[in-house]
Amino acid sequence: MPHQERAPKQDRSRATRRRLLSAAVECLAEHGWAGSTVTVVAERAGVSRGAAQHHFPTREDLFTAAVEHVAEQRSAALRALAHDLPPAGSIARTRTIVEELVDLYTGPLFRAALQLWVAASNEEQLGRRVIDLESRVGRETHRTAVRLLGADESVPGVRETVQGLLDMGRGLGLANLLTDDAARRDRIVDQWARIVDAALAGSDPSA
16 A cells, blocks of 8 residues: 555544544543443444444453553643743742642543543453553652642652642542532632642741
8 A cells, every 4th residue: 555545544543543532531531431331432432333343342442541541641731730830939839730730630531530440440451550550640740749849858748748739639539529619629729729838938837
């Protein structure tokens, strides 16, 4: 096959794969594992079931790849936080970073990841992949938070404060599954921004 003919075919194949992975993530976020069959995902992606199975022969293949897709999207979202931040050393910058980190845990990507965690608890092969990827994403999230905040983790309490922020974000993400408590979340973000800012400055946030 001439190169000119192969390239468009490869482009179409990659585009179909991306649509299937995006649809798988959306279905997981909206319908959970039980409601996210290959047929449902294929319909959402606008492709035939046969085309879906050409790229992902089994449901496990599809959602194992979706695990990787979710991890890549979450990593890209983390990297994007570095742009257009307020000046270093300002409470506005700390507040923006805290808010953006919390948003990572309250958006659709985290909702889809939660569904994958639940599924992984009953699917051994999927579970191994999820544990590996979540460990990697967790390390990258922590490193990114430290870098954005300009945190010196050699200072006592700073590492624990950053990790506490991320743990709090996950907790808010879980709470957001049941109700939209955006107003309460804003107040918590304000308080955590003050706590983080005080820890970075080496002072007592309760003072």
